[in-house]
Amino acid sequence: MRGLLLKDLINLKTYGRSVILIVTVFTAFAFFSDDSSFTTTFISILFAIMAITSMSYDELAKWNIYALSMPISRKELVLGKYLLAFILVCLGVAISLIIAVIPVFMGNEADLLMLMLTVLTSGSVALIMLTILLPLVYKFGIEKSRIILFIVLFIPSILLAILAQTGLIMPNKATDILIITLLQILPIVALVLFVASYFISVAIFNNKEI
Amino acid sequence: MANALEVNRLTKRYKDFKLDEVSFVLPKGSIMGFIGENGAGKTTTIKAILNLVKTDSGSVQILGMDNKKNEKQIKQEIGVVFDGSNFHDALKAKDISKIMKGIYANWDDSLFNEYLRKLKIPIAKTVKEYSRGMKMKLAIAAALSHHPRLLLLDEATGGLDPIMRNEVLDILLDFIQDEEKAVFFSSHIIGDLEKIADYITFIHEGKIIFMESKDDLIYNYGIMKCGADDFIKIDPNDIVGYQKNHFGCEILVRDKSKMAHKYPDFLIDQTNIEEIMLYYVKGEKR
Numbered sequence: 413m414r415g416l417l418l419k420d421l422i423n424l425k426t427y428g429r430s431v432i433l434i435v436t437v438f439t440a441f442a443f444f445s446d447d448s449s450f451t452t453t454f455i456s457i458l459f460a461i462m463a464i465t466s467m468s469y470d471e472l473a474k475w476n477i478y479a480l481s482m483p484i485s486r487k488e489l490v491l492g493k494y495l496l497a498f499i500l501v502c503l504g505v506a507i508s509l510i511i512a513v514i515p516v517f518m519g520n521e522a523d524l525l526m527l528m529l530t531v532l533t534s535g536s537v538a539l540i541m542l543t544i545l546l547p548l549v550y551k552f553g554i555e556k557s558r559i560i561l562f563i564v565l566f567i568p569s570i571l572l573a574i575l576a577q578t579g580l581i582m583p584n585k586a587t588d589i590l591i592i593t594l595l596q597i598l599p600i601v602a603l604v605l606f607v608a609s610y611f612i613s614v615a616i617f618n619n620k621e622i
Numbered sequence: 623m624a625n626a627l628e629v630n631r632l633t634k635r636y637k638d639f640k641l642d643e644v645s646f647v648l649p650k651g652s653i654m655g656f657i658g659e660n661g662a663g664k665t666t667t668i669k670a671i672l673n674l675v676k677t678d679s680g681s682v683q684i685l686g687m688d689n690k691k692n693e694k695q696i697k698q699e700i701g702v703v704f705d706g707s708n709f710h711d712a713l714k715a716k717d718i719s720k721i722m723k724g725i726y727a728n729w730d731d732s733l734f735n736e737y738l739r740k741l742k743i744p745i746a747k748t749v750k751e752y753s754r755g756m757k758m759k760l761a762i763a764a765a766l767s768h769h770p771r772l773l774l775l776d777e778a779t780g781g782l783d784p785i786m787r788n789e790v791l792d793i794l795l796d797f798i799q800d801e802e803k804a805v806f807f808s809s810h811i812i813g814d815l816e817k818i819a820d821y822i823t824f825i826h827e828g829k830i831i832f833m834e835s836k837d838d839l840i841y842n843y844g845i846m847k848c849g850a851d852d853f854i855k856i857d858p859n860d861i862v863g864y865q866k867n868h869f870g871c872e873i874l875v876r877d878k879s880k881m882a883h884k885y886p887d888f889l890i891d892q893t894n895i896e897e898i899m900l901y902y903v904k905g906e907k908r
Contacts, residue, residue, distance in 0.1 A: 415724025422717045423710050469710050478708030481672050481774075482725050483697040622674045 416484065416492035417499075419475075420466045427465055431458055439511050448515070448527070452508035453534035457565075459504030460538035463497035464545060464561070468554045477622045486617050490550070494610045497542050505535035533595050536602035541565065543602070543609040550616045625683070626650045626772045626804030632670055632680035639828060641666050643680070646823045646833045651801035653794065655815030655836070656808040657895070658825035659903060664808040665705070667825065668776050671806075672702065685771055698727055701765030705777035707757030709764075711750035715743060718764055726768035737763035741789060754781035762790055766797065773797065773805045779814050787811075791818050812896045822895060824902065831902055836895070843898050844878035844890040847871070856885065863905025874901035 435455055442451040470476060479489055508531045516524060544564050549557040627648040634641040641663050648654045658664050669675045671682050673689050682689040684696045709718060715738055723729045738745055741759040749757060758781055765773060773794070779787045794805055795818055809815055815822060816836065823833040832839075848856070849870040860881060862874040874893065875881045882890050 413724075415721045418724055419710070419713075419721045422721070423712050426712060469712075473710040474704070474706070474708050475710065477669075477674060478702070478704060480674055481697065481700075481702035481704075483694050483727075484725060485694070621676065622669070 448512045449530045456504040456534040456538035459500045536598045539602040543605045547613045628683040642828045652820040653805040654821040655819035663828040700772045701770035703775045703778040715745045728768045734767035846873045848888045863901035
């Protein structure tokens with residue numbers, strides 16, 4: 413397991429450098445705007461996508477067949493990838509949190525709890541994205557999953573945009589409280605789904621001919 | 623336990639291909655060449671040995687252990703090289719060392735460095751900058767550095783120039799000096815196998831055609847030459863395969879000295895593994 417994680421982290425080093433650059437740019441952007449939620453969501457997704465990137469590196473190198481010729485079981489191979497994905501999402505959340513909190517310490521007025529909730533929500537969204545994507549990559553390979561990624565990302569956003577346009581959801585006190593409660597349990601839901609996704613991926617991968 | 627590898631009636635059905643009751647035995651202290659044309663089932667056999675594909679029937683014993691029941695333990699003790707390198711472009715030799723240390727219990731850093739030096743593999747470059755030959759050598763060095771007892775190589779000398787091939791073959795011969803070790807080596811570069819293999823196993827359309835010691839193959843088989851008219855006089859059972867040309871017939875026969883006795887009028891020439899393979903695959907049968 414240590415070997416697998418090390419392999420992914422070394423491979424993501426160069427990619428990670430560009431991510432740091434992007435994060436820096438967006439942090440500057442966040443300082444000048446009042447709303448950091450866009451930045452935090454963006455960063456979380458960016459980190460989550462790194463897990464998928466590492467899978468495309470694996471596919472390019474035909475790593476999986478090689479790894480399975482070593483003392484690594486199929487289950488461990490999948491577990492390694494899920495651990496990496498989880499670590500990356502946590503890293504994204506941690507960085508988002510720092511970016512979101514800094515303006516507060518610099519004297520900006522903001523609700524700290526609300527900020528935390530925003531960051532955790534974006535982390536949960538990233539985790540849910542991976543929950544859907546990882547089994548798909550194990551089933552269909554990275555190329556087809558890329559198309560599915562766009563669908564997974566865009567359809568919900570378009571639906572939400574349309575919903576907001578039609579004015580079906582009118583923000584009021586009651587829906588606000590409901591939404592906040594939902595958002596509070598979202599990280600737990602995301603985590604449970606993520607664990608379930610792991611078992612699905614193991615089942616898919618076990619039945620796959622390499 | 624005298625065998626490093628025992629494959630017993632291994633069968634795997636695909637839609638358009640079948641691995642058909644493949645059996646062979648690789649004794650310790652020897653090198654087996656696994657030959658056959660592209661698509662004959664070489665890679666499928668190796669994947670089945672490694673339990674990477676589900677087989678329909680048959681069994682595989684590696685180092686005396688069942689390949690399914692003792693998979694983990696077996697894989698600690700074997701080294702595998704596939705056709706082409708499986709290392710990521712961004713890695714350097716020292717990264718590979720770190721990664722492998724986390725995977726193999728017996729990973730030996732100093733042995734790996736020794737192989738890198740012996741095979742003249744550049745350590746400052748990333749895999750991306752390596753030539754195909756360098757990648758192959760790196761994969762072979764990696765496969766040898768956890769003190770494996772059995773090496774499985776799938777077309778591992780494919781991209782190498784003759785000089786590199788010789789270096790690799792020397793390393794394999796060196797490895798086999800320890801009588802407890804063995805090498806299973808698939809290739810269609812027959813010259814490599816003639817140089818180092820003790821046994822040759824020939825697979826054709828998913829079936830094992832023969833498994834014989836290399837010396838027996840070369841000394842026992844022969845090409846018998848006769849005129850077109852004489853051809854009908856020859857017992858069909860003596861013909862492994864034949865080719866007709868303007869001057870007559872060339873027939874691959876099995877027991878050369880017996881045939882020389884039986885057909886004293888015909889000339890019997892020496893043959894080689896490549897010819898034997900060609901006659902089996904391309905030659906006509908009666």
